[in-house]
Amino acid sequence: MSPRYGLILLLLLLSGCTEFNGAKAYLLPPSALGMEELAPRVFVNKEMSLAQREDFRQVVAVARTNITNFYGSITSQPDILACSTEECFAGIGGGKPRGKDLGKSKVLISPRGLTVPILTHEWSHAELRTRMDAKFDGIFGMNSIPTWFDEGLAVVVSEEPRHSEKVWERIVAQKMDTPRLDDLVTLKGWNKAAGKYGDVDCALGVPGKMYVVYTLAGHEVRTWHRKAGREGLLKLIDKVKSGESFENSYAATSK
Ligand SMILES: [Zn+2]
Incomplete structure (x- = not known):
């Protein structure tokens, strides 16, 4: 060891x-x-x-x-x-x-x-981490990429129905309280919000329950990905790897 x-x-x-x-x-x-x-x-x-x-x-x-x-x-x-x-x-x-x-x-x-959605979700984390050459971050999260992006991307790739755009529309229509993306940057912040908003109960499959933290992240990244596409995603990874800030790279690829 x-x-x-x-x-x-x-x-x-x-x-x-x-x-x-x-x-x-x-x-x-x-x-x-x-x-x-x-x-x-x-x-x-x-x-x-x-x-x-x-x-x-x-x-x-x-x-x-x-x-x-x-x-x-x-x-x-x-x-x-x-x-x-x-x-x-x-x-x-x-x-x-x-x-x-x-x-x-x-x-x-x-x-x-x-x-399929759950394994795809977890595999997306592994894929993004491998592409980022981030070797040592399973427990602490990736420093260069906010956790909401990593999670939101996993939601988009997996198409998990519980975190879909339809669910997001219901969250908005019901004026449910949602966290700010700024509070979901670190893995610690993400886990805190997931506890506060009850997303950790996800596994329990409570009927009708909405998982605002995952759905919010999915909505944000889905909206970005509609403009950026695969090309924008690969460009964003390249930019962040070459030292550009995530914020600038995200903005530059969403035009
Ligand atoms: Zn995840």
């Missing part, structure tokens, strides 16, 4: 059980977490049934196609850890979310998230 990982593990030990399990998943190979290889870089828990395994193979194939079509090519191949039981998910650091980006090119999918 490098000193850097040691420090992270210490920080996570101080911050709670779920986070500690998350650190295990971040640091250990899937086989050490009791997962079986279903396909190259796709791992499932031993209890997952044959039918679920077959379904999940299809989910992976479609999610890969979604990422390829959206970005124009695919540069990431995250380790995909999929759990068919809550015990498996909790044991590897899951919790309320349906899926989790563990960083270090690893995504964790809950039994409630073995779907």
Whole structure:
């Protein structure tokens, strides 16, 4: 274990059980977490049934196609850890979310998230991070890209129905309280807002509930992407990587 990982593990030990399990998943190979290889870089828990395994193979194939079509090519191949039981998910650091980006090119999918939109969402995080050459940000977020953009882009790529433009219109029509984008720049700020506005209950599938934080980010990035397109997205990534500020790059690509 490098000193850097040691420090992270210490920080996570101080911050709670779920986070500690998350650190295990971040640091250990899937086989050490009791997962079986279903396909190259796709791992499932031993209890997952044959039918679920077959379904999940299809989910992976479609999610890969979604990422390829959206970005124009695919540069990431995250380790995909999929759990068919809550015990498996909790044991590897899951919790309320349906899926989790563990960083270090690893995504964790809950039994409630073995779907194309959820895997596509998490894969979008891995793809953007790989394209940004951001190697060490799974826990802390990317410094150069605001969290609302990373999350909003994942919402747009995945076309998750719960965060759609239709849902946004209902949020506006009902004059629901929404956060400011400025409060969603860091991962810490994002997580705070997700707690405050109840988006962390997303996984619980409360009927009729609207998830304002994800839907707001999706609406913002969808509006930008309609003008910028794939070309604008790739240009924005290039600009930020070459040192331009995100704000300038975002504005320049939305004309
Ligand atoms: Zn996300």
